[in-house]
Amino acid sequence: MVIEDILEGLKKKIEKNLPAGTTISNVEFEGPQLVVYTEEPRKFADNGNIVRTLAKNLRTRIVVRPDPKVLLAPEESIELINQTVPEDSGVTNYDFAPDVGEVIIEAEKPGLVIGKHGETLREITKKVGWTPKVVRTPPIKSRTVKNIREFMKKNHSDRKDILKTIGRKIHRECTSKDQWVRLTSLGGCREVGRSCFLLSTPESKIMIDCGVNVGSDDDMTPYLYIPEVQPLNQIDAVVITHAHLDHQGLVPLLYKYGYDGPIYCTHPTRDMMVLLELDFIDVAAKDGKRVPYESADVRNALKHSIVLEYEEVTDIAPDIKLTFHNAGHIIGSAVSHFHIGDGLHNVVITGDFKFGPSRLFNPAVNKFPRVETVITESTYGASNSMQPALKDAEKNLQRIIKETIDRQGVVLIPAFAVGRSQEVMIVIEEAIRKGIIDEVPVYLDGMIWEATAIHATYPEYLNNDLRRLIFQKGQNPFLSECFKPVDSNELRRNIIENPHPCVILSTSGMMSGGPIMEYFKAFAPNERNTLVFVGYQADGTMGRRIQKGWKEIPLSSGGKGSETVRMNMDVEIVDGFSGHSDRRQLMEYFKRMKPQPERVFTEHGDERSCIDLASSIHKRKKIETRALTNLETIRLV
């Protein structure tokens, strides 16, 4: 059946399902959803159940679009919308997109614009005809969020074409008589870095993650040249579990090599991805290296991104439905559930996940409607990979800061921009708010502030406690006055030249470059100061050398040869802030998983950890387990 016939069939089905007197003018696919065009958007808005019932009957996502001729003029519409939404919604901008009949409302409190079960939104449609879409006004100005929103607006018409093409591909008819499911490991097995999988059926091919191994020149990229993924334009979809470079750093390369399909990810993952990719290009250029793609490829990828909410079931191929669930690792990170065929098989790919308490996120989800096969990360999969409790780590950090501040010292914390920094920020903010440590400035340098701004833009992705703090108590910790972004060279120089008791969080996390080095050079010689490691320091990095006790640190000084820094400051290591589940949490995750899977494959860990975890789960649960290797294609069904 050609796609036009499929659409015609759907139109007839919809018409039969509509209340008497309601008409539609056209239907078309747009990415994973079916768009229903009508000259009577008000009738649809009148009855919130129509769309829900349709979606249920047709088993697909449906959106209703007004026919352009029934739209009120923008000025008039703004007036009516202002009358409809509560005054304290804090609407900061309106954008009208006549081609899709949408008005994008940017508001400080999007929830109030949406209303209970979307009541207010429907009210707006009834009044103005336009379909309202709500986005949050970033409470901290984020260059990234602003640029992305402008870019998407500017490319609206391109995107409409892209989504139509994608939509028609997703909803094509299944043609194969065979039924099978295969999984190909292209990277990230028995190693960390360049995570990349391909899930395939006779009908479709889905790539999950496409990371870069920044630590290795030889094994930098996944095995993208093997036949299972070639040619790239035959891949139906790319799914990104979270924004760290080892899971998504080569997505733009896919477009350079001919892929032109969608990227599915959560909203924060999309924004964070762009931020980290552009930074990846920047940092490489500064090191005299080259990333194998350009910023134009990053933009092209962005143009093809489709954001999904957690728990939203979405058709991404004729025979595959994707659902994201919270993974608790970094903002927007997702445990990805694939429902294949009509109940043929269910695969969960955990991505990186935290099944335990964290300041930022709820624990990873491990309840699914069905699951037969799980692919799990194994970073701390070895039997001895236990992490201290978060509470102890926090107390430890607070004590170290307090002691340093008390002796008028500077606390220097090298940290990754995304995840760890925000976790530590919240701990420090609470300690200051509760008076455990003095009210000292907490400087944020490198990409940390920008990453924090993205966190503040998407509080829905944070955990229950934090959301309550932000929404009900109006206490967004990221907005605390103690945080001072270092947004100019002057400020940085000032901090260095006028030492005062403070905390400095700065990238890079392993002291392999970035602004942290300038602070280090300045503060290392003074024994009043403290250097605190809150994350893993890999072999060969400066951070590891310092942990080993080096006292004379040779540093290159910007092309002017090298100088030696005398290391007198205190060095402290605070374990327990990991965004990964430790061994016990990994085992708990599977112990409490519902339903119980039939088999578990391990990846994303060194060889020993992957094998150890696979063998432990097998012993405990008596199910099939195995540590995957790169370059194999296993059959799941």
Added chain:
Amino acid sequence: MVIEDILEGLKKKIEKNLPAGTTISNVEFEGPQLVVYTEEPRKFADNGNIVRTLAKNLRTRIVVRPDPKVLLAPEESIELINQTVPEDSGVTNYDFAPDVGEVIIEAEKPGLVIGKHGETLREITKKVGWTPKVVRTPPIKSRTVKNIREFMKKNHSDRKDILKTIGRKIHRECTSKDQWVRLTSLGGCREVGRSCFLLSTPESKIMIDCGVNVGSDDDMTPYLYIPEVQPLNQIDAVVITHAHLDHQGLVPLLYKYGYDGPIYCTHPTRDMMVLLELDFIDVAAKDGKRVPYESADVRNALKHSIVLEYEEVTDIAPDIKLTFHNAGHIIGSAVSHFHIGDGLHNVVITGDFKFGPSRLFNPAVNKFPRVETVITESTYGASNSMQPALKDAEKNLQRIIKETIDRQGVVLIPAFAVGRSQEVMIVIEEAIRKGIIDEVPVYLDGMIWEATAIHATYPEYLNNDLRRLIFQKGQNPFLSECFKPVDSNELRRNIIENPHPCVILSTSGMMSGGPIMEYFKAFAPNERNTLVFVGYQADGTMGRRIQKGWKEIPLSSGGKGSETVRMNMDVEIVDGFSGHSDRRQLMEYFKRMKPQPERVFTEHGDERSCIDLASSIHKRKKIETRALTNLETIRLV
């Protein structure tokens, strides 16, 4: 490096290695071998060591060709050759191919034309300039062998082009920095039928077998559509382990779908393949079915075939060398050894094999220079799959025949054309020769006589005892006067209408059609006659029904409805003639394998047999084993 530079380099190396005063005019690849053109073929022939030393130094197969201008006229050459070869060589034909400077000498005793270590051949070259190639005059007229030889002669120039293209592809430069070896199972795992594997490295792709599952419409073909094998024209070589349809029946389809590379197999496999493929098309047409290719595709495949001898190490890709070893299953069947990279890995694919005594073949080879991974057949891999000893089976068969003949009855034996029939023929011939049973005619109907003719053409592939009988005693059992091919409808009618004590061997082996049915209809009602099963009868076949004891057999009578045959004849089952290793022989094969492999994968057997064998080998040898499944790609290195 482009191929011209590689050739230029080889030419220089060769010139440096030649004795002073010997010159060459050109070098070119032709399939796996390097052809050296010279105006002085006599000098090369003078010194048998030149070529051997060159081949050793260059690590490749070398053939020397005379420049056309130094060739004697054919008539003159024939005269000189006749003077050179011993009189009792029985030369029956000469064919001159000026484009390659070859004279093909067809002789009844090829060994005498070749001479000790090829002495006589060199003598011929010295006298006439032409390079002699010797083929055996088929002692039994074989339509297949004759047609193939004529076809190859007619297409000589096409073939030259094909071999040049293949040769240049084989000897291209390796370019990948990665090193890995993968094996994809496309069919024949946990099942029998449609055997097909793909061995791949970053440089090359080799398909091993491409069988058809004649018993199933749904699962008839291997999974040829999956990306690992697509597009087919990127495959470097197809290797065929033996001629049974479940290992080669879809080779012509590969050409129809775009493959245009070589097929490597032994000489008898090539001829038997053509016979069985054309018969496959015929039989299907008679059943109103269709084979997915035409006889033109069979011919195209034949044009691309390259025959190899056992134990001959051959480059089939830039990084893969193939060596065939005797497998003892049917004539020309080969255990295939792949040496990958420069010592990176060695894979043995057993194909079907018999590691035990047989009338026709030596036991399968299990000694290799190196071997890490073995893929083994598992037909009788289950713990309880023991077969009676061959000696007992033979005695049993002789007794049954004797008793039937003694009571003036007819012995009817349904048998597969290739392998089982010839085994049984030898047993009967010996019994008659030794006077154990009377001198009765042994009628051979269906394809049996043609298949026997191919056996007689290639006695080098038979076992030591049989070769001694044929070559030293001049007693080729296949030429015995007791065998009467049923080569006309008249003769068949005559046998049926004038019943007399005799043995009839006829296809099909499971009584699912073919001439056996006519004999059965005629002889079933008479209790003097005996029906002897010497092979496995699958569920659902007529043979199985009779084994179960059906007494009233409904038979379709050529479009005129059905008739019922009253079953009064004796039914006997004689186990022990299998061309497969039984369970004990399989285990012995691995027990005595040298060197010991690191891992063994099982295939070609029902699920239970494959799993049982894998688990038993693991328990016995403490090495990695697994029953492969179709559609997986495993990584070997």
